[in-house]
Amino acid sequence: MTNLLPRLWSFLKRFEARVLIGLFLVAATLLAFLGLADEMVEGETQVIDRQLMLALRTPGDLNNPIGSHGVEEAVRDITALGGTTLVVVVTVVAVLAFLFHKKRIHALVMAGAVMAASLSSNLTKDLFSRPRPDLVPHEVFVYSGSFPSGHSTMSTAAFLTLAMLIASLEMKQRSKALAxxxxxxxxxxxxxxxxxxxVHWPSDVLAGWCLGAGWALVGWLVLRLLGGQTRGAG
Known part of the structure:
Protein backbone atom coordinates (compact mmCIF):
# COMPACT_ATOMS: atom_id res chain seq x y z
CA MET A 1 0.00 0.00 0.00
CA THR A 2 2.91 2.33 0.77
CA ASN A 3 4.30 1.97 -2.76
CA LEU A 4 0.88 2.04 -4.46
CA LEU A 5 0.29 5.81 -4.37
CA PRO A 6 3.74 6.74 -5.78
CA ARG A 7 3.28 4.19 -8.56
CA LEU A 8 -0.20 5.52 -9.32
CA TRP A 9 1.08 9.09 -9.42
CA SER A 10 3.95 8.04 -11.68
CA PHE A 11 1.47 6.38 -14.04
CA LEU A 12 -0.83 9.43 -14.14
CA LYS A 13 2.12 11.62 -15.14
CA ARG A 14 2.81 9.48 -18.20
CA PHE A 15 1.72 10.72 -21.61
CA GLU A 16 -0.35 7.62 -22.36
CA ALA A 17 -2.25 7.88 -19.11
CA ARG A 18 -3.15 11.50 -19.71
CA VAL A 19 -4.38 10.73 -23.20
CA LEU A 20 -6.55 7.91 -21.86
CA ILE A 21 -7.96 10.19 -19.18
CA GLY A 22 -8.64 12.81 -21.82
CA LEU A 23 -10.47 10.30 -24.01
CA PHE A 24 -12.53 9.20 -21.02
CA LEU A 25 -13.50 12.80 -20.24
CA VAL A 26 -14.45 13.48 -23.87
CA ALA A 27 -16.66 10.40 -23.83
CA ALA A 28 -18.16 11.49 -20.51
CA THR A 29 -19.09 14.94 -21.82
CA LEU A 30 -20.61 13.41 -24.95
CA LEU A 31 -22.66 10.96 -22.88
CA ALA A 32 -23.77 13.79 -20.59
CA PHE A 33 -24.88 15.85 -23.58
CA LEU A 34 -26.79 12.94 -25.10
CA GLY A 35 -28.38 12.17 -21.74
CA LEU A 36 -29.57 15.76 -21.38
CA ALA A 37 -30.88 15.75 -24.94
CA ASP A 38 -32.84 12.56 -24.28
CA GLU A 39 -34.36 13.95 -21.08
CA MET A 40 -35.18 17.23 -22.80
CA VAL A 41 -36.97 15.49 -25.68
CA GLU A 42 -39.00 13.43 -23.21
CA GLY A 43 -39.90 16.55 -21.21
CA GLU A 44 -38.19 15.37 -18.04
CA THR A 45 -36.29 18.64 -17.57
CA GLN A 46 -39.37 20.85 -17.78
CA VAL A 47 -40.16 21.05 -14.07
CA ILE A 48 -36.65 21.95 -12.86
CA ASP A 49 -36.20 24.29 -15.83
CA ARG A 50 -39.30 26.26 -14.90
CA GLN A 51 -38.44 26.37 -11.20
CA LEU A 52 -34.93 27.70 -11.79
CA MET A 53 -36.07 30.30 -14.30
CA LEU A 54 -38.86 31.55 -12.03
CA ALA A 55 -36.39 31.77 -9.14
CA LEU A 56 -34.61 34.54 -11.06
CA ARG A 57 -37.78 36.65 -11.45
CA THR A 58 -39.44 38.98 -8.97
CA PRO A 59 -42.36 37.14 -7.32
CA GLY A 60 -45.63 38.34 -8.84
CA ASP A 61 -43.91 40.17 -11.70
CA LEU A 62 -42.43 37.89 -14.37
CA ASN A 63 -41.45 40.96 -16.42
CA ASN A 64 -38.87 41.95 -13.82
CA PRO A 65 -35.70 39.88 -13.16
CA ILE A 66 -34.38 39.97 -9.60
CA GLY A 67 -31.85 42.71 -8.91
CA SER A 68 -31.56 46.35 -9.83
CA HIS A 69 -31.46 47.84 -13.33
CA GLY A 70 -27.70 48.05 -12.91
CA VAL A 71 -27.54 44.30 -12.35
CA GLU A 72 -29.64 43.68 -15.45
CA GLU A 73 -27.34 45.85 -17.55
CA ALA A 74 -24.27 44.09 -16.15
CA VAL A 75 -25.77 40.69 -17.02
CA ARG A 76 -26.38 41.86 -20.59
CA ASP A 77 -22.71 42.82 -20.79
CA ILE A 78 -21.67 39.41 -19.46
CA THR A 79 -23.87 37.54 -21.94
CA ALA A 80 -22.08 39.33 -24.79
CA LEU A 81 -18.90 37.41 -23.82
CA GLY A 82 -20.49 34.34 -25.38
CA GLY A 83 -21.80 36.10 -28.47
CA THR A 84 -20.51 35.35 -31.95
CA THR A 85 -18.83 38.72 -32.43
CA LEU A 86 -16.76 38.67 -29.27
CA VAL A 87 -15.88 34.97 -29.53
CA VAL A 88 -14.66 35.51 -33.10
CA VAL A 89 -12.57 38.51 -31.99
CA VAL A 90 -11.04 36.56 -29.09
CA THR A 91 -10.31 33.60 -31.34
CA VAL A 92 -8.70 35.67 -34.09
CA VAL A 93 -6.55 37.60 -31.61
CA ALA A 94 -5.48 34.38 -29.88
CA VAL A 95 -4.64 32.63 -33.16
CA LEU A 96 -2.60 35.61 -34.37
CA ALA A 97 -0.80 35.84 -31.03
CA PHE A 98 0.13 32.15 -31.13
CA LEU A 99 1.31 32.44 -34.73
CA PHE A 100 3.37 35.52 -33.85
CA HIS A 101 5.12 33.46 -31.17
CA LYS A 102 5.53 30.53 -33.61
CA LYS A 103 3.08 28.32 -31.73
CA ARG A 104 1.39 26.91 -34.81
CA ILE A 105 -0.10 23.89 -33.08
CA HIS A 106 -1.66 26.14 -30.45
CA ALA A 107 -3.12 28.35 -33.18
CA LEU A 108 -4.52 25.29 -34.95
CA VAL A 109 -6.10 23.93 -31.76
CA MET A 110 -7.65 27.28 -30.88
CA ALA A 111 -9.20 27.81 -34.29
CA GLY A 112 -10.27 24.18 -34.66
CA ALA A 113 -12.00 23.93 -31.27
CA VAL A 114 -14.03 27.11 -31.80
CA MET A 115 -15.04 26.24 -35.36
CA ALA A 116 -16.03 22.70 -34.33
CA ALA A 117 -18.07 24.05 -31.41
CA SER A 118 -19.86 26.52 -33.68
CA LEU A 119 -20.68 23.90 -36.28
CA SER A 120 -21.91 21.33 -33.75
CA SER A 121 -23.97 23.94 -31.91
CA ASN A 122 -25.76 25.01 -35.08
CA LEU A 123 -26.34 21.42 -36.18
CA THR A 124 -27.79 20.33 -32.86
CA LYS A 125 -29.99 23.42 -32.65
CA ASP A 126 -31.47 22.51 -36.03
CA LEU A 127 -31.74 18.85 -35.03
CA PHE A 128 -33.68 19.39 -31.81
CA SER A 129 -35.50 22.61 -32.80
CA ARG A 130 -36.45 23.32 -29.20
CA PRO A 131 -38.52 26.52 -28.90
CA ARG A 132 -37.18 29.34 -26.78
CA PRO A 133 -38.65 29.72 -23.28
CA ASP A 134 -42.00 31.53 -23.26
CA LEU A 135 -42.34 31.48 -19.50
CA VAL A 136 -40.89 34.98 -19.04
CA PRO A 137 -40.21 37.91 -21.39
CA HIS A 138 -36.87 37.85 -23.21
CA GLU A 139 -34.50 40.61 -22.15
CA VAL A 140 -32.35 40.36 -25.31
CA PHE A 141 -33.06 39.54 -28.98
CA VAL A 142 -32.96 35.86 -29.98
CA TYR A 143 -33.37 34.22 -33.38
CA SER A 144 -32.33 30.55 -33.24
CA GLY A 145 -33.33 27.32 -31.48
CA SER A 146 -32.94 26.90 -27.75
CA PHE A 147 -31.11 23.58 -27.29
CA PRO A 148 -28.21 23.74 -26.68
CA SER A 149 -27.30 27.29 -25.69
CA GLY A 150 -25.00 28.63 -28.39
CA HIS A 151 -23.55 31.27 -26.06
CA SER A 152 -22.72 28.61 -23.47
CA THR A 153 -21.24 26.27 -26.07
CA MET A 154 -19.09 28.93 -27.72
CA SER A 155 -17.86 30.61 -24.55
CA THR A 156 -16.96 27.23 -23.02
CA ALA A 157 -15.08 26.05 -26.10
CA ALA A 158 -13.30 29.38 -26.70
CA PHE A 159 -12.32 30.41 -23.20
CA LEU A 160 -11.53 26.94 -21.82
CA THR A 161 -9.45 26.11 -24.87
CA LEU A 162 -7.60 29.42 -24.64
CA ALA A 163 -6.97 28.92 -20.92
CA MET A 164 -5.73 25.38 -21.55
CA LEU A 165 -3.36 26.59 -24.26
CA ILE A 166 -2.01 29.36 -22.06
CA ALA A 167 -1.58 26.89 -19.19
CA SER A 168 0.38 24.55 -21.48
CA LEU A 169 2.97 27.31 -22.01
CA GLU A 170 3.20 28.33 -18.37
CA MET A 171 5.68 26.79 -15.96
CA LYS A 172 4.11 28.10 -12.75
CA GLN A 173 1.16 26.22 -11.28
CA ARG A 174 -0.37 29.46 -10.01
CA SER A 175 -0.41 30.91 -13.51
CA LYS A 176 -2.06 27.77 -14.85
CA ALA A 177 -4.68 27.88 -12.10
CA LEU A 178 -5.34 31.59 -12.70
CA ALA A 179 -5.95 31.10 -16.44
CA VAL A 199 -33.67 33.30 -23.39
CA HIS A 200 -32.59 29.78 -22.42
CA TRP A 201 -33.74 27.01 -20.13
CA PRO A 202 -31.13 25.84 -17.58
CA SER A 203 -30.92 22.49 -19.39
CA ASP A 204 -29.96 24.36 -22.59
CA VAL A 205 -27.06 25.97 -20.74
CA LEU A 206 -25.91 22.70 -19.16
CA ALA A 207 -25.96 21.01 -22.56
CA GLY A 208 -23.95 23.89 -24.02
CA TRP A 209 -21.37 23.54 -21.27
CA CYS A 210 -21.04 19.80 -22.01
CA LEU A 211 -20.70 20.34 -25.75
CA GLY A 212 -18.20 23.19 -25.43
CA ALA A 213 -16.14 21.37 -22.79
CA GLY A 214 -16.03 18.33 -25.03
CA TRP A 215 -14.41 20.32 -27.83
CA ALA A 216 -11.97 21.96 -25.39
CA LEU A 217 -10.95 18.46 -24.25
CA VAL A 218 -10.52 17.35 -27.85
CA GLY A 219 -8.27 20.36 -28.33
CA TRP A 220 -6.20 19.31 -25.32
CA LEU A 221 -5.82 15.80 -26.73
CA VAL A 222 -4.72 17.16 -30.11
CA LEU A 223 -2.19 19.39 -28.37
CA ARG A 224 -0.77 16.43 -26.47
CA LEU A 225 -0.68 14.15 -29.50
CA LEU A 226 0.99 16.75 -31.72
CA GLY A 227 3.59 17.60 -29.10
CA GLY A 228 2.53 21.19 -28.50
CA GLN A 229 2.93 20.91 -24.72
CA THR A 230 5.85 22.82 -23.26
CA ARG A 231 8.18 20.48 -21.40
CA GLY A 232 7.62 20.80 -17.67
CA ALA A 233 4.39 22.74 -18.14
CA GLY A 234 2.12 19.71 -18.14
Whole structure:
Protein backbone atom coordinates (compact mmCIF):
# COMPACT_ATOMS: atom_id res chain seq x y z
CA MET A 1 0.00 0.00 0.00
CA THR A 2 2.91 2.33 0.77
CA ASN A 3 4.30 1.97 -2.76
CA LEU A 4 0.88 2.04 -4.46
CA LEU A 5 0.29 5.81 -4.37
CA PRO A 6 3.74 6.74 -5.78
CA ARG A 7 3.28 4.19 -8.56
CA LEU A 8 -0.20 5.52 -9.32
CA TRP A 9 1.08 9.09 -9.42
CA SER A 10 3.95 8.04 -11.68
CA PHE A 11 1.47 6.38 -14.04
CA LEU A 12 -0.83 9.43 -14.14
CA LYS A 13 2.12 11.62 -15.14
CA ARG A 14 2.81 9.48 -18.20
CA PHE A 15 1.72 10.72 -21.61
CA GLU A 16 -0.35 7.62 -22.36
CA ALA A 17 -2.25 7.88 -19.11
CA ARG A 18 -3.15 11.50 -19.71
CA VAL A 19 -4.38 10.73 -23.20
CA LEU A 20 -6.55 7.91 -21.86
CA ILE A 21 -7.96 10.19 -19.18
CA GLY A 22 -8.64 12.81 -21.82
CA LEU A 23 -10.47 10.30 -24.01
CA PHE A 24 -12.53 9.20 -21.02
CA LEU A 25 -13.50 12.80 -20.24
CA VAL A 26 -14.45 13.48 -23.87
CA ALA A 27 -16.66 10.40 -23.83
CA ALA A 28 -18.16 11.49 -20.51
CA THR A 29 -19.09 14.94 -21.82
CA LEU A 30 -20.61 13.41 -24.95
CA LEU A 31 -22.66 10.96 -22.88
CA ALA A 32 -23.77 13.79 -20.59
CA PHE A 33 -24.88 15.85 -23.58
CA LEU A 34 -26.79 12.94 -25.10
CA GLY A 35 -28.38 12.17 -21.74
CA LEU A 36 -29.57 15.76 -21.38
CA ALA A 37 -30.88 15.75 -24.94
CA ASP A 38 -32.84 12.56 -24.28
CA GLU A 39 -34.36 13.95 -21.08
CA MET A 40 -35.18 17.23 -22.80
CA VAL A 41 -36.97 15.49 -25.68
CA GLU A 42 -39.00 13.43 -23.21
CA GLY A 43 -39.90 16.55 -21.21
CA GLU A 44 -38.19 15.37 -18.04
CA THR A 45 -36.29 18.64 -17.57
CA GLN A 46 -39.37 20.85 -17.78
CA VAL A 47 -40.16 21.05 -14.07
CA ILE A 48 -36.65 21.95 -12.86
CA ASP A 49 -36.20 24.29 -15.83
CA ARG A 50 -39.30 26.26 -14.90
CA GLN A 51 -38.44 26.37 -11.20
CA LEU A 52 -34.93 27.70 -11.79
CA MET A 53 -36.07 30.30 -14.30
CA LEU A 54 -38.86 31.55 -12.03
CA ALA A 55 -36.39 31.77 -9.14
CA LEU A 56 -34.61 34.54 -11.06
CA ARG A 57 -37.78 36.65 -11.45
CA THR A 58 -39.44 38.98 -8.97
CA PRO A 59 -42.36 37.14 -7.32
CA GLY A 60 -45.63 38.34 -8.84
CA ASP A 61 -43.91 40.17 -11.70
CA LEU A 62 -42.43 37.89 -14.37
CA ASN A 63 -41.45 40.96 -16.42
CA ASN A 64 -38.87 41.95 -13.82
CA PRO A 65 -35.70 39.88 -13.16
CA ILE A 66 -34.38 39.97 -9.60
CA GLY A 67 -31.85 42.71 -8.91
CA SER A 68 -31.56 46.35 -9.83
CA HIS A 69 -31.46 47.84 -13.33
CA GLY A 70 -27.70 48.05 -12.91
CA VAL A 71 -27.54 44.30 -12.35
CA GLU A 72 -29.64 43.68 -15.45
CA GLU A 73 -27.34 45.85 -17.55
CA ALA A 74 -24.27 44.09 -16.15
CA VAL A 75 -25.77 40.69 -17.02
CA ARG A 76 -26.38 41.86 -20.59
CA ASP A 77 -22.71 42.82 -20.79
CA ILE A 78 -21.67 39.41 -19.46
CA THR A 79 -23.87 37.54 -21.94
CA ALA A 80 -22.08 39.33 -24.79
CA LEU A 81 -18.90 37.41 -23.82
CA GLY A 82 -20.49 34.34 -25.38
CA GLY A 83 -21.80 36.10 -28.47
CA THR A 84 -20.51 35.35 -31.95
CA THR A 85 -18.83 38.72 -32.43
CA LEU A 86 -16.76 38.67 -29.27
CA VAL A 87 -15.88 34.97 -29.53
CA VAL A 88 -14.66 35.51 -33.10
CA VAL A 89 -12.57 38.51 -31.99
CA VAL A 90 -11.04 36.56 -29.09
CA THR A 91 -10.31 33.60 -31.34
CA VAL A 92 -8.70 35.67 -34.09
CA VAL A 93 -6.55 37.60 -31.61
CA ALA A 94 -5.48 34.38 -29.88
CA VAL A 95 -4.64 32.63 -33.16
CA LEU A 96 -2.60 35.61 -34.37
CA ALA A 97 -0.80 35.84 -31.03
CA PHE A 98 0.13 32.15 -31.13
CA LEU A 99 1.31 32.44 -34.73
CA PHE A 100 3.37 35.52 -33.85
CA HIS A 101 5.12 33.46 -31.17
CA LYS A 102 5.53 30.53 -33.61
CA LYS A 103 3.08 28.32 -31.73
CA ARG A 104 1.39 26.91 -34.81
CA ILE A 105 -0.10 23.89 -33.08
CA HIS A 106 -1.66 26.14 -30.45
CA ALA A 107 -3.12 28.35 -33.18
CA LEU A 108 -4.52 25.29 -34.95
CA VAL A 109 -6.10 23.93 -31.76
CA MET A 110 -7.65 27.28 -30.88
CA ALA A 111 -9.20 27.81 -34.29
CA GLY A 112 -10.27 24.18 -34.66
CA ALA A 113 -12.00 23.93 -31.27
CA VAL A 114 -14.03 27.11 -31.80
CA MET A 115 -15.04 26.24 -35.36
CA ALA A 116 -16.03 22.70 -34.33
CA ALA A 117 -18.07 24.05 -31.41
CA SER A 118 -19.86 26.52 -33.68
CA LEU A 119 -20.68 23.90 -36.28
CA SER A 120 -21.91 21.33 -33.75
CA SER A 121 -23.97 23.94 -31.91
CA ASN A 122 -25.76 25.01 -35.08
CA LEU A 123 -26.34 21.42 -36.18
CA THR A 124 -27.79 20.33 -32.86
CA LYS A 125 -29.99 23.42 -32.65
CA ASP A 126 -31.47 22.51 -36.03
CA LEU A 127 -31.74 18.85 -35.03
CA PHE A 128 -33.68 19.39 -31.81
CA SER A 129 -35.50 22.61 -32.80
CA ARG A 130 -36.45 23.32 -29.20
CA PRO A 131 -38.52 26.52 -28.90
CA ARG A 132 -37.18 29.34 -26.78
CA PRO A 133 -38.65 29.72 -23.28
CA ASP A 134 -42.00 31.53 -23.26
CA LEU A 135 -42.34 31.48 -19.50
CA VAL A 136 -40.89 34.98 -19.04
CA PRO A 137 -40.21 37.91 -21.39
CA HIS A 138 -36.87 37.85 -23.21
CA GLU A 139 -34.50 40.61 -22.15
CA VAL A 140 -32.35 40.36 -25.31
CA PHE A 141 -33.06 39.54 -28.98
CA VAL A 142 -32.96 35.86 -29.98
CA TYR A 143 -33.37 34.22 -33.38
CA SER A 144 -32.33 30.55 -33.24
CA GLY A 145 -33.33 27.32 -31.48
CA SER A 146 -32.94 26.90 -27.75
CA PHE A 147 -31.11 23.58 -27.29
CA PRO A 148 -28.21 23.74 -26.68
CA SER A 149 -27.30 27.29 -25.69
CA GLY A 150 -25.00 28.63 -28.39
CA HIS A 151 -23.55 31.27 -26.06
CA SER A 152 -22.72 28.61 -23.47
CA THR A 153 -21.24 26.27 -26.07
CA MET A 154 -19.09 28.93 -27.72
CA SER A 155 -17.86 30.61 -24.55
CA THR A 156 -16.96 27.23 -23.02
CA ALA A 157 -15.08 26.05 -26.10
CA ALA A 158 -13.30 29.38 -26.70
CA PHE A 159 -12.32 30.41 -23.20
CA LEU A 160 -11.53 26.94 -21.82
CA THR A 161 -9.45 26.11 -24.87
CA LEU A 162 -7.60 29.42 -24.64
CA ALA A 163 -6.97 28.92 -20.92
CA MET A 164 -5.73 25.38 -21.55
CA LEU A 165 -3.36 26.59 -24.26
CA ILE A 166 -2.01 29.36 -22.06
CA ALA A 167 -1.58 26.89 -19.19
CA SER A 168 0.38 24.55 -21.48
CA LEU A 169 2.97 27.31 -22.01
CA GLU A 170 3.20 28.33 -18.37
CA MET A 171 5.68 26.79 -15.96
CA LYS A 172 4.11 28.10 -12.75
CA GLN A 173 1.16 26.22 -11.28
CA ARG A 174 -0.37 29.46 -10.01
CA SER A 175 -0.41 30.91 -13.51
CA LYS A 176 -2.06 27.77 -14.85
CA ALA A 177 -4.68 27.88 -12.10
CA LEU A 178 -5.34 31.59 -12.70
CA ALA A 179 -5.95 31.10 -16.44
CA UNK A 180 -8.32 28.17 -15.89
CA UNK A 181 -10.15 29.89 -13.02
CA UNK A 182 -10.78 33.05 -15.03
CA UNK A 183 -12.04 30.98 -17.95
CA UNK A 184 -14.38 29.03 -15.66
CA UNK A 185 -15.78 32.27 -14.22
CA UNK A 186 -16.54 33.59 -17.69
CA UNK A 187 -18.19 30.32 -18.70
CA UNK A 188 -20.38 30.19 -15.59
CA UNK A 189 -21.24 33.89 -15.92
CA UNK A 190 -22.34 33.54 -19.54
CA UNK A 191 -24.44 30.47 -18.77
CA UNK A 192 -26.14 32.15 -15.81
CA UNK A 193 -26.85 35.24 -17.90
CA UNK A 194 -28.77 33.24 -20.52
CA UNK A 195 -31.19 31.92 -17.91
CA UNK A 196 -31.40 35.26 -16.08
CA UNK A 197 -32.35 37.02 -19.32
CA UNK A 198 -35.03 34.43 -20.02
CA VAL A 199 -33.67 33.30 -23.39
CA HIS A 200 -32.59 29.78 -22.42
CA TRP A 201 -33.74 27.01 -20.13
CA PRO A 202 -31.13 25.84 -17.58
CA SER A 203 -30.92 22.49 -19.39
CA ASP A 204 -29.96 24.36 -22.59
CA VAL A 205 -27.06 25.97 -20.74
CA LEU A 206 -25.91 22.70 -19.16
CA ALA A 207 -25.96 21.01 -22.56
CA GLY A 208 -23.95 23.89 -24.02
CA TRP A 209 -21.37 23.54 -21.27
CA CYS A 210 -21.04 19.80 -22.01
CA LEU A 211 -20.70 20.34 -25.75
CA GLY A 212 -18.20 23.19 -25.43
CA ALA A 213 -16.14 21.37 -22.79
CA GLY A 214 -16.03 18.33 -25.03
CA TRP A 215 -14.41 20.32 -27.83
CA ALA A 216 -11.97 21.96 -25.39
CA LEU A 217 -10.95 18.46 -24.25
CA VAL A 218 -10.52 17.35 -27.85
CA GLY A 219 -8.27 20.36 -28.33
CA TRP A 220 -6.20 19.31 -25.32
CA LEU A 221 -5.82 15.80 -26.73
CA VAL A 222 -4.72 17.16 -30.11
CA LEU A 223 -2.19 19.39 -28.37
CA ARG A 224 -0.77 16.43 -26.47
CA LEU A 225 -0.68 14.15 -29.50
CA LEU A 226 0.99 16.75 -31.72
CA GLY A 227 3.59 17.60 -29.10
CA GLY A 228 2.53 21.19 -28.50
CA GLN A 229 2.93 20.91 -24.72
CA THR A 230 5.85 22.82 -23.26
CA ARG A 231 8.18 20.48 -21.40
CA GLY A 232 7.62 20.80 -17.67
CA ALA A 233 4.39 22.74 -18.14
CA GLY A 234 2.12 19.71 -18.14
Missing amino acids: LTLAALVVVGVGFSRVYLG
